[in-house]
Amino acid sequence: MSRLRIVLARFRGVFGKNRAEREFEVEIRFHLEREIEKNLALGMPPVEARRQARVSFGALEAIKEEHRDGRGLRWLDEFVADVRHAFRGLRHRPVLGAAAIVTLAIGIGANTAIYSAVSAVILRPLPFTDPGRLVMLWEENPEKGWHLNVVAPANYLDWKAETPAFKDAAAYFAYPNTLTLTGSGDPRVLSSYSVTGNFFSVLGVRPERGRGFADNETWRTGSRVAVISHRLWQAQFGGSDAIIGKTVQLDASSYQVVGVMPASFRFPATDADVWTPLAWDPAVRAQVFFRRAHYLRAIARLKPGIPLAEANAELQVVVKRLQRDFPATNRVMGAGMTPLQAFLVGDTRTPLLVLLAGVGLLLLIACANVGNLLLIQSTERGREAALRLALGARRGRLIRQTLTESLVLSACGGMAGLALGWWGAGVLGAMQPGILPVDHIGISWDVVGYVVAIATASAMLFGIAPMLWIGQREPGDVLKDGGRGSGASRRMRAWRRGLVVSEIALALVLTVGAGLLVRSFQRLQAVNPGFEPNGVLAVSMNIPGARYDSAAKITGFYAELLQRVRALPDVRSAALVSSLPLTGGVGWTSDFTAAGRGPDGYGTEVAHRSVSPDYFRTMRVPVRQGRDFTSADALGGAQVVLINEALARSYFRGQNPVGQRITFDRVPDSSSTWRTIIGVVADERQAALSTSTQIEMIQPETQAPSTFTNLVVRTSRDPLSLVPAIRATVKQLDPTIAFNSAQSMNEVRDQSLARARFLMTLLFGFGAAGLLLASVGVYGVMAHMAASRTREMGIRIALGARASNVQWLVIREGMLLTTGGLAIGLALALAGSRTMTSMLYGVTPTDAATFVVVPAVLVMTALTATWLPALRASRADPMKSLRTE
Numbered sequence: 001m002s003r004l005r006i007v008l009a010r011f012r013g014v015f016g017k018n019r020a021e022r023e024f025e026v027e028i029r030f031h032l033e034r035e036i037e038k039n040l041a042l043g044m045p046p047v048e049a050r051r052q053a054r055v056s057f058g059a060l061e062a063i064k065e066e067h068r069d070g071r072g073l074r075w076l077d078e079f080v081a082d083v084r085h086a087f088r089g090l091r092h093r094p095v096l097g098a099a100a101i102v103t104l105a106i107g108i109g110a111n112t113a114i115y116s117a118v119s120a121v122i123l124r125p126l127p128f129t130d131p132g133r134l135v136m137l138w139e140e141n142p143e144k145g146w147h148l149n150v151v152a153p154a155n156y157l158d159w160k161a162e163t164p165a166f167k168d169a170a171a172y173f174a175y176p177n178t179l180t181l182t183g184s185g186d187p188r189v190l191s192s193y194s195v196t197g198n199f200f201s202v203l204g205v206r207p208e209r210g211r212g213f214a215d216n217e218t219w220r221t222g223s224r225v226a227v228i229s230h231r232l233w234q235a236q237f238g239g240s241d242a243i244i245g246k247t248v249q250l251d252a253s254s255y256q257v258v259g260v261m262p263a264s265f266r267f268p269a270t271d272a273d274v275w276t277p278l279a280w281d282p283a284v285r286a287q288v289f290f291r292r293a294h295y296l297r298a299i300a301r302l303k304p305g306i307p308l309a310e311a312n313a314e315l316q317v318v319v320k321r322l323q324r325d326f327p328a329t330n331r332v333m334g335a336g337m338t339p340l341q342a343f344l345v346g347d348t349r350t351p352l353l354v355l356l357a358g359v360g361l362l363l364l365i366a367c368a369n370v371g372n373l374l375l376i377q378s379t380e381r382g383r384e385a386a387l388r389l390a391l392g393a394r395r396g397r398l399i400r401q402t403l404t405e406s407l408v409l410s411a412c413g414g415m416a417g418l419a420l421g422w423w424g425a426g427v428l429g430a431m432q433p434g435i436l437p438v439d440h441i442g443i444s445w446d447v448v449g450y451v452v453a454i455a456t457a458s459a460m461l462f463g464i465a466p467m468l469w470i471g472q473r474e475p476g477d478v479l480k481d482g483g484r485g486s487g488a489s490r491r492m493r494a495w496r497r498g499l500v501v502s503e504i505a506l507a508l509v510l511t512v513g514a515g516l517l518v519r520s521f522q523r524l525q526a527v528n529p530g531f532e533p534n535g536v537l538a539v540s541m542n543i544p545g546a547r548y549d550s551a552a553k554i555t556g557f558y559a560e561l562l563q564r565v566r567a568l569p570d571v572r573s574a575a576l577v578s579s580l581p582l583t584g585g586v587g588w589t590s591d592f593t594a595a596g597r598g599p600d601g602y603g604t605e606v607a608h609r610s611v612s613p614d615y616f617r618t619m620r621v622p623v624r625q626g627r628d629f630t631s632a633d634a635l636g637g638a639q640v641v642l643i644n645e646a647l648a649r650s651y652f653r654g655q656n657p658v659g660q661r662i663t664f665d666r667v668p669d670s671s672s673t674w675r676t677i678i679g680v681v682a683d684e685r686q687a688a689l690s691t692s693t694q695i696e697m698i699q700p701e702t703q704a705p706s707t708f709t710n711l712v713v714r715t716s717r718d719p720l721s722l723v724p725a726i727r728a729t730v731k732q733l734d735p736t737i738a739f740n741s742a743q744s745m746n747e748v749r750d751q752s753l754a755r756a757r758f759l760m761t762l763l764f765g766f767g768a769a770g771l772l773l774a775s776v777g778v779y780g781v782m783a784h785m786a787a788s789r790t791r792e793m794g795i796r797i798a799l800g801a802r803a804s805n806v807q808w809l810v811i812r813e814g815m816l817l818t819t820g821g822l823a824i825g826l827a828l829a830l831a832g833s834r835t836m837t838s839m840l841y842g843v844t845p846t847d848a849a850t851f852v853v854v855p856a857v858l859v860m861t862a863l864t865a866t867w868l869p870a871l872r873a874s875r876a877d878p879m880k881s882l883r884t885e
Contacts, residue, residue: 083408097409100370104413105420106769107366108455110359112421113428114762115450116441118352123446126341127264129204130301135308136343137169137298137315140334144604148338150174152329153280154291155322156298159335162318165311169300170195170202171278172268178542178708179250179274180738184236187738189542190250190273197277200227202301203267209233210244210259217277226255227275230263250274252544252736268297291329299340312337350838351759354513357832358766361510363458365773368503370409371462372496372780374402406459414455418443421451432758497817500781504821505828507767507774508858512829514767515850516836516843517760523842524756529582530684530693532620533745535572537719538580539711539726540740547736551635554705557733562612564729565713568722574713575615576701580745581684582752591666592697594651595674602666603651607686607696610704616681618714619745624648626658626679633700639675640700647695648680662697675699688752690841712745719744759839771861774821779865782814814866815859822855 032053039049091097125131137159138148153171160169173194181188200212212227226248237243247254255276266272284290302311315335322330422443429441548554558576565574579587587609593602613629616622624645633640641662648657657680663672683693701709715722723742730737833845843850 083404087408096373097412100373100409101413101416103366103369103773104410104455104458105416106773107359107363108414108417108451108458109420109424110766110769111356111363111454112417112443112447112451113424114352114355114359116421116425116443116447117428117432118356119444119446119450120441121348121352122345124444126344127205131341132339133167133302133304134203134340135300135302135311135337136340137300137335137337138343139294140336141332142334143332148343150294151296151298151335152291152294153296154285155330155333155335156296157285158322159298159315159318160300162321163300163311163314165302165306165314166300167303168198168202169298170199171296171298172196172199173278174295174297176269176272178740179276180542180544180736181236181248181250182252182736183249187736188236189738189740190232191269191271192250192274192276193268193272194276194278199275200261202299204301205262205265207259208262209241210257212259213275213277218280219282220279224253224255224279225258225277226250227259227261228257229261229266229273232273233260250276251542252546288329291326300337308337308339347838350835354836354839355759355762355766357835358510358513358763361506362766362770362773363454364461365503365506365510365770365777367458367462368499368506369773369777369780370458372499372777374406374409374462403459406462407456410455410459410462413458414451417455418448418451421447496781500777500817501821501824503774503777504818504858504862505825507770508822508825508855509829509832510763510770511767511854511858512825512833512850513836514760514764515854516833516840516845516847517756517763519847519850520840520843521753521756521760524689524753527685527689529689529749529752530621530682531581531745533749535714535716535719536619536745537713537715537722537726537742538745538748539713539723539742540580541709541711541730541737542740543707543709543734543737545707547734548707551705554707555635555702558612558701558705558709561711561730561733564733565711565726568725568729570716571722572714572716573614573618574711575618576612576709576711577615578610578701578704578706578709579686580710580712580748581619581686582688582748584687590664592662592664593666593668595661595663595668599667603647603695604666605695606647606664607694608664608699608704609686609696610699610701610706612701615712618712619684621684622682624680624682625656626677628679628681629700633678634702635705637703639673639703640678641675642679642681642698643677644681644693644696644698645683646693647697650695664697685752689749690752690756756841771858774858775861775865778814778817778862779868781817782810782866782869810869811863811866814862818859818862818866822858826851826855 035053035056036049039052040046042049044052126134128134137151137156139151139155140147140149151171156169156171160166163169177192177194179190179192181190195213197213197215197217200207206212207227208230210227213225217225228243233239233243243257243260246257248257249255261275300311302308315337319333319335323333425441425443432441543554543557548557562574562576565571587607589605589607591602591604592606611629613631613633616628623642625648626642629640629642643657651657652660657677660677661674662677663674665672668674681698685691686694686696711726713719713722713726720742726742727739730739829851830846837845
């Protein structure tokens, strides 16, 4: 009970301070009056009675202080007083305070924005039930160079049925599809994914309205059903519950909407609009192509308590069995698993962590800058601190006051940084070119906690130098040094020099990283894409398979479309292509072999595209050998192909490939289709500028028709100005067709560079900010040093020294600090740049040009920052200096 009273008393002391003080005053007066009454009763005069009462009672102020200590209030009173003192200091030194707060806000704001992205992508758990039990299953094949590859449907079904560690396993079509919604206003193109019936249940997500799919809907049931996204439900159907059970037209086929997903569910992609069952025909389960074709992503949910290693071991047992039982397709086919979140983050992790390290360096530079500012303030307040120590103040009390001032500065900078980071996170989310697997980057509670942590750590970091300075100074030394003309002590100068050297070293590391990305981007921009993008429009579209259900109907529609588009004003040529270059994909791939080759004469992983005649003329891709496609290469005619130079170099080295026959099978048999190579075309970059050209075979569009195509049009005017006319042309042919996209090929090329440009821009901005802060730090130290040696400079000039000699004294000091920082920074940069290897193109992490140019820029910047104080020092008035002596 006594302990409870103590706790209650302390609680009252903290939160009822005024009341406690009043009660204590009343109690003191009561005891004094009793003592006075006692003295009066003893016959003392009133004045003497009061004096004796006070003497016997003791020092009132000391008693009050002891009482406050007992209530646990002294530290709180001192803290409040220190906070007030800190704000008064900011008011009296607004320039210093504003400089420190702005510097910290830049560092903390940049950290907040980048950490928001790291939190959203890497740290935040997936919005599924128990996401830690979800793994992505993948295949690998050393002969084909596959790793983390998509899987074959038959293999997935066997893994699901025979791996005891799996509670269940689902799959989805790895490549996004598009469906055109009609009958509800203008045609609208939707992003669609085909999934197994247990897809939603394996992820542990229930629809917000209606139901998900049933397991049996993985297979064809005779009815078409769909689940739509919350976004589509709101935008297209007004959020009406009547959508459940309603029939909608997708690609001219009727689908019944059976469910609406929650707003938080956007998987496998953030733009997913509709999910449909895979609806396989049960008859294909035993077909060889069902195990040969690889196009699924498979997700398994592990049973509770099953570790990843054990589950993988069980999977390998199934993999070995499939290798034995199906050698034609699985002879060297391996498989594995990766935690789902790690798989989805993929190659985004390294760039994000590099950016986070970059803003961390920026914050350290900011802390060093603020530390230098506070050391200047400590120098100016040295005599005040010494007098307080001489008068009996505790050294710990002064250190706590200095720490509180640092915390106040950091809190102000942290709040400004949080606001700046909130804005920056929005900008980051808007400008990021789809490299982050999230559609929103915002400020969450973990980000706020991160800001509090780094703000507190920053206060400790930049406050440590002033704290140590105060803690180690003796009052007598300060008062002695504080006389006329004295400068900062040797220890103070050493601290400030150390901070500047650190700033330069960190700025060099940050700027080298930015320089490497700039060099990489320059190399990437110089890559020849293999075609001429200027003046070319690319329009992507789907035609409904339900209406165009034969090769003749598809080719007939495309022929009419090309005829009408070519007739439009200012159109020079037009053609079709199944897959645009630089768009991240290579169509489908297969094995192949040429006639007359032995059993080991096959090739693998050749990409396939189909184009119409005039494609290569439209894109200005030269035909190196043989001929281009013509209208004679039609459906039902002789099967022909073109190959690219990469395939000619690798497979037909020393031979003329034109006229040779080739098949898409590794081991030809009686069912193989042979095609004649009629020409060799120059290489185009299929996936991206940063990836090498893949070997490729190109078929005539008429011999490989598809309901998905890309129309490319070369024009003599702005390509985008043709969009309305082409849209009207398509609408005249079929009003149910909508464009998936319409963009110039220059935009396609820019999108291929978007990731590199985004990372380069961010790190370059951080590097520039770090360089600016470092130069400000050098300037501040040199300016303070020059100001503290004004008397010395004046005397030197009075004794005949030239202005250039005086300038050299200051410049030499600055260059010594810069050289020390460069030496440390180069060592750190050489070690740290290797982490950026995967982000670079055509540049090594130790690129000589970067490691020469960046230090040179830093030296020039530091030289400029040093020269200004040197110039001021050389203009010291000798008469003023002599009068002070």
